[in-house]
Amino acid sequence: MAVSGLLMLGYLVAHVAGNLKVFFGPEEFNAYGHWLRVMGAPVLHHEWALWLVRIVLLAAVVAHAVSAYQLSRRDLKARPTAYVHRRKGASYATRTMRWGGIILALFIVWHVLDLTTGTVHPGGFEEGRPYQNVVDTFSTWYGNVIYIVAMLAVGLHVRHGFWSAAQTLGIGSARRERLLRGAANGLALALTAGFVSVPVAVMTGVVS
Amino acid sequence: MRLTLRVWRQRNAGTPGAMSTYDVDGISADMSFLEMLDTLNEDLILRGEDPVAFDHDCREGICGACSLVINGDAHGPERTTTCQLHMRAFRDGDTIDIEPWRAAAFPVVKDLVVDRSAFDRVIQAGGYITAPTGAAPEAHATPVPKADADSAFEHAECIGCGACVAACPNGSAMLFTSAKVNHLNVLPQGSPERETRVLDMVAQMDAEGFGGCTLTGECATACPKGIPLPSISAMNKEWLRARRKVKG
Numbered sequence: 402m403a404v405s406g407l408l409m410l411g412y413l414v415a416h417v418a419g420n421l422k423v424f425f426g427p428e429e430f431n432a433y434g435h436w437l438r439v440m441g442a443p444v445l446h447h448e449w450a451l452w453l454v455r456i457v458l459l460a461a462v463v464a465h466a467v468s469a470y471q472l473s474r475r476d477l478k479a480r481p482t483a484y485v486h487r488r489k490g491a492s493y494a495t496r497t498m499r500w501g502g503i504i505l506a507l508f509i510v511w512h513v514l515d516l517t518t519g520t521v522h523p524g525g526f527e528e529g530r531p532y533q534n535v536v537d538t539f540s541t542w543y544g545n546v547i548y549i550v551a552m553l554a555v556g557l558h559v560r561h562g563f564w565s566a567a568q569t570l571g572i573g574s575a576r577r578e579r580l581l582r583g584a585a586n587g588l589a590l591a592l593t594a595g596f597v598s599v600p601v602a603v604m605t606g607v608v609s
Numbered sequence: 610m611r612l613t614l615r616v617w618r619q620r621n622a623g624t625p626g627a628m629s630t631y632d633v634d635g636i637s638a639d640m641s642f643l644e645m646l647d648t649l650n651e652d653l654i655l656r657g658e659d660p661v662a663f664d665h666d667c668r669e670g671i672c673g674a675c676s677l678v679i680n681g682d683a684h685g686p687e688r689t690t691t692c693q694l695h696m697r698a699f700r701d702g703d704t705i706d707i708e709p710w711r712a713a714a715f716p717v718v719k720d721l722v723v724d725r726s727a728f729d730r731v732i733q734a735g736g737y738i739t740a741p742t743g744a745a746p747e748a749h750a751t752p753v754p755k756a757d758a759d760s761a762f763e764h765a766e767c768i769g770c771g772a773c774v775a776a777c778p779n780g781s782a783m784l785f786t787s788a789k790v791n792h793l794n795v796l797p798q799g800s801p802e803r804e805t806r807v808l809d810m811v812a813q814m815d816a817e818g819f820g821g822c823t824l825t826g827e828c829a830t831a832c833p834k835g836i837p838l839p840s841i842s843a844m845n846k847e848w849l850r851a852r853r854k855v856k857g
């Protein structure tokens with residue numbers, strides 16, 4: 402869970418930074434999209450580096466989902482009888498790890514079909530013109546809703562997940578508690594705000 | 610005080626249980642929670658009914674025998690054991706729900722009594738030292754750094770009550786096991802078994818059917834002895850270190 406989660410988290414940080422290039426206009430954003438395909442050249446062939454990243458990410462998503470499934474099964478089996486008197490319990494982020502994870506998995510599928518393959522894209526999807534594709538997606542109400550809900554889910558998942566992964570890996574301690582909680586909250590906030598700023602910019606006409 | 614109690618009643622492990630409602634009167638605010646249950650049981654015995662079975666021993670917060678989930682909280686609303694909880698924490702006319710520890714690894718024996726021998730087997734797997742200790746040693750013979758001594762004492766406070774498991778939505782025993790592992794692993798007396806202790810105790814914990822930890826923190830909130838949540842991370846560190854040493 403921890404290693405695959407942190408791999409994906411590293412990717413998300415790079416991804417949000419890349420997305421923010423949309424604010425520098427279509428040329429720069431499209432050129433960035435092109436660079437992703439020639440990354441590692443001339444040592445690597447066209448798109449090799451990109452495919453390497455995709456393969457590692459896919460492996461991380463699969464490993465993460467499989468361990469989440471195994472962990473959840475084990476945990477539900479270990480507590481077969483619920484208390485009659487229920488209490489709220491842990492923080493919202495902690496309690497929503499399972500459902501949040503499922504929402505994220507569904508989002509990832511939609512997101513790839515929308516902006517990578519163009520299968521469910523609302524406009525005329527054109528490869529090599531990601532700027533226009535992004536504007537098209539966020540010109541539909543459902544594109545905005547799906548995306549913003551998923552990004553709130555990412556924030557919550559990372560808020561508990563990052564701190565939790567540190568404990569799993571034995572990095573947590575009483576002394577580092579504030580630092581790790583702060584880093585988890587900071588990361589969660591930066592990711593959600595960064596990702597959400599793009600649809601908001603399209604909705605308000607800042608990016609068009 | 611006059612109270613309404615809703616208590617889990619279950620004849621034995623094989624028969625299904627249910628919550629039963631009882632009224633108790635004449636409860637003083639100075640009674641402990643267990644004395645309040647004694648009052649109920651005296652009433653039940655006089656009426657010819659089966660008294661409520663619950664675990665207790667020292668009644669002074671040191672043995673770890675008492676349990677009970679009170680209004681959804683393991684050991685009730687205060688950070689102490691059920692035997693040290695007093696009725697002044699409640700108000701006249703309150704309805705109180707009383708349930709046993711709930712975990713697959715802690716099956717109900719009768720009413721509010723659960724079988725916690727899974728904890729004993731986790732201890733047997735490595736919660737001991739093999740050095741012959743004899744009488745109290747000369748204190749300067751084996752120096753222990755102050756920070757290590759404090760950490761060992763902090764973790765030695767665990768009384769093995771199982772509130773951590775009861776409070777955990779995953780029925781995980783990580784806090785208990787980490788208290789035992791950290792207690793001995795920081796001390797020179799515990800270092801000969803440092804690697805096998807953590808590996809064997811965690812393996813036994815898993816074999817007993819306790820759930821996996823998702824760091825919800827419920828355990829540390831419930832623990833009457835204040836074993837802190839970062840103890841789990843410290844045990845994970847020990848476990849990873851032991852795996853590297855044993856394998857490499």
Ligand code: HEM
Pocket residue numbers: 402403404405406407409410413462465466469470472473495498499501502503505506558559561562563565566567569822823824
């Ligand atoms: C396939 C979709 C996903 C599912 C089904 C899923 C589900 C879960 C579950 C059930 C847990 C364990 C619950 C807990 O620790 O409380 C978890 C933990 C975690 N998740 Fe996800 N998640 C998904 C996507 C992601 C993504 C995209 C990231 C990257 C930001 C991520 C990062 C993490 C981290 C870092 C942890 C903590 C690991 C640990 O405690 O050791 N997850 N996830």
Ligand code: SF4
Pocket residue numbers: 766767768769770771772773774784785788828831832833834835836
């Ligand atoms: S860690 Fe705390 S709650 Fe768990 S068994 Fe020990 S004393 Fe009880």
Ligand code: FES
Pocket residue numbers: 664665666667668669670671672673674675690691692693
């Ligand atoms: S009866 Fe001994 S700790 Fe409560």
